[in-house]
Amino acid sequence: MASPTIVSKLPDVGTTIFTVMSSLAAELGAVNLGQGFPDFPMSEELVSLVDGAMRDGYNQYAHMNGWGPLREVLAEKIASLYHTTINPDTQITITPGGTYAIYTALTTILRPGDEVIVFEPAYDSYIPNVVTNGAIPVRIDLRFPDYRVDWDEVRRKVTPRTRLIMLNTPHNPTGAILRPEDIEQLKSIVKDTGIFIHCDEVYEHLVYDGLPHTSILRYPELMERSFVSFSFGKVYHCTGWKLGYSVSSPELMREFRKVHQFNCFSCHTPSQVGLAKFLTNKETYLSLSAFLQKKRDFFAGLMAATKFTPLPSFGSYFQLYKYDRISDEPDRDFSIRITREYGVATIPVSAFYIDGKDDRVVRFCFAKKEETLEKAAERLIKIN
Ligand code: PMP
Ligand code: GLN
Numbered sequence: 001m002a003s004p005t006i007v008s009k010l011p012d013v014g015t016t017i018f019t020v021m022s023s024l025a026a027e028l029g030a031v032n033l034g035q036g037f038p039d040f041p042m043s044e045e046l047v048s049l050v051d052g053a054m055r056d057g058y059n060q061y062a063h064m065n066g067w068g069p070l071r072e073v074l075a076e077k078i079a080s081l082y083h084t085t086i087n088p089d090t091q092i093t094i095t096p097g098g099t100y101a102i103y104t105a106l107t108t109i110l111r112p113g114d115e116v117i118v119f120e121p122a123y124d125s126y127i128p129n130v131v132t133n134g135a136i137p138v139r140i141d142l143r144f145p146d147y148r149v150d151w152d153e154v155r156r157k158v159t160p161r162t163r164l165i166m167l168n169t170p171h172n173p174t175g176a177i178l179r180p181e182d183i184e185q186l187k188s189i190v191k192d193t194g195i196f197i198h199c200d201e202v203y204e205h206l207v208y209d210g211l212p213h214t215s216i217l218r219y220p221e222l223m224e225r226s227f228v229s230f231s232f233g234k235v236y237h238c239t240g241w242k243l244g245y246s247v248s249s250p251e252l253m254r255e256f257r258k259v260h261q262f263n264c265f266s267c268h269t270p271s272q273v274g275l276a277k278f279l280t281n282k283e284t285y286l287s288l289s290a291f292l293q294k295k296r297d298f299f300a301g302l303m304a305a306t307k308f309t310p311l312p313s314f315g316s317y318f319q320l321y322k323y324d325r326i327s328d329e330p331d332r333d334f335s336i337r338i339t340r341e342y343g344v345a346t347i348p349v350s351a352f353y354i355d356g357k358d359d360r361v362v363r364f365c366f367a368k369k370e371e372t373l374e375k376a377a378e379r380l381i382k383i384n
Contacts, residue, residue: 009132016124017351021335025345031376034335034345036172036317038367042237043284049274058273064261066094066245067272073279074245080282082217090250093257094267097242098202098231103129104263105227105246106164108256109196110135114163119149121352123172123200135163137354144359145311145322147176151185158189164196165189169214170203170315173352173363177207177314178214183222190225196252197222202231202244205288207315208296217247224249227256232275234317235285237367243271292317292367299366302377307384317367320349324360326383331358342379 021034032039065071071088078086086092095101102125110116112134118126119142130137138157143150154165165186169178190197199216207213216226227248233239246256278284296319300310308321327334331348339345346362366373 010128013128017347018124021339021345021347024336024339028339028343030339030343030345031372031379032345033364033366033368033372033376034347036365036367037239038237038317039372040237040367040369043278046236046238046274046278046284049277050270051274053270053273056273058269060269062094062266062269062272064266065089065257066092066267067269067276070094070272070276070279071245073276074247077279077282077285078217078247081213082215084217084220084223086217086247087250091253092245092247093253093260094243094245094272095229095260096244096264096267097233098200098229098244099125100242100264101227101229101231101244101246102126102198102200104256104259105198105229105248106130106133106135107259108227108252109164109198111163113161115159115161116163117154117157117165119166119168120354120357121147121173121349122166123168124352126166127354136161138162139354141353141357142171142174142176147171147174147311149178149182149185151182151189154185154189158193158195162193162195164198166198166200167216168200170207172203172316173318173347173349174311174320175313175316175318177211180214183214183216183219187219187222190222195225197226199226199228201228202234203316204230205235205285206292206317207289208293209314211314213315224251227252232271235288236275236278241268241271243267243275295366295368295370295373298370299364299373299377302373303364303380306377306380308380311361317365319364319366320361321364322359322361328360331360331362334360335362338380338383342383344376344379 018035025032071092075086075088106129110133114135116130118137127137231244307325311320313319335348349361350356350358
């Protein structure tokens with residue numbers, strides 16, 4: 001009897017490096033500074049609000065676009081932070097996480113054969129999302145070691161088939177951020193073209209040293225062609241809740257919702273009810289930058305006693321380190337070896353390049369308790 005043969009849509013994709021390194025860390029009992037998630041507790045108040053919502057009976061489907069009061073409070077937040085008016089009814093959709101928001105935006109826009117400009121190192125879901133939609137990733141390396149965009153190269157790679165440019169600020173894994181001058185370059189490239197923009201801003205509040213977050217939402221003239229993706233998991237230290245949102249123009253959002261309604265349809269109701277109340281206190285997000293910057297600086301202080309050399313990080317949960325004073329091993333081998341021999345897990349940055357480009361740098365997540373960072377540093381100091 002004939003049996004079906006699956007033809008993989010993603011033949012070259014294995015298990016994501018985050019799972020690989022977290023599993024290795026768990027197996028070996030290593031300190032896990034690899035996968036990006038906090039190990040400190042989330043807000044008790046937010047937990048009580050969600051618990052209260054369940055007890056108050058908010059346990060049935062929410063509206064497919066998301067719980068109304070949550071979208072309203074998000075529109076208020078966007079108005080106060082980014083000085084723009086976003087209509088909560090037509091321009092915001094709550095999603096099960098930032099990853100889903102990104103995937104849905106791409107599925108909404110892309111047709112087979114479209115070209116998509118992706119900067120590498122790239123968050124690991126971007127290129128597979130492009131490929132699953134039958135589109136073609138056009139890869140451009142961010143400039144090592146500051147990881148800024150080379151806009152002249154972007155101009156050279158734009159063709160009549162270019163459909164989308166994918167951005168991420170603050171950037172995972174490098175901690176680089178887009179500056180207003182980058183946006184001016186972007187504007188001049190997309191002007192009078194059919195090019196869409198996706199900007200991943202899941203680390204919007206994690207920008208340091210007093211620098212502003214250059215959100216695409218600040219630029220109404222770009223919003224007619226943009227989707228911007230966010231994650232509550234990253235903002236409120238609850239990555240396991242998998243809740244986020246997408247913001248776009250009314251026209252683009254209408255199409256996004258057509259894809260969304262037949263995929264997840266609506267998201268976990270009590271979390272949305274709890275978040276709607278929690279977000280009315282602006283301090284819950286305004287305090288994040290100082291809180292995480294303190295961790296970044298604390299970790300940097302500890303790491304100064306090791307042979308790792310930091311690259312600058314202006315945002316996100318992450319700090320890259322070169323290890324050229326320790327070894328010239330490929331980064332994947334090095335990460336696995338220090339997890340096994342010294343008990344600290346990191347992420348090799350080559351995993352963020354399709355061709356495995358290896359600048360011999362590893363990524364550390366500093367969104368951890370001070371004691372976790374101290375324990376890691378005590379072990380890393382022993383490497384020479
Ligand atoms: N984009 C980037 C750059 C991320 O680092 C993450 C975090 N894992 C996401 C998107 C996904 O967020 P979520 O966990 O809400 O899906
Ligand atoms: N964003 C997280 C990171 O970069 C991990 C999310 C995931 O495991 N997919 O580490």
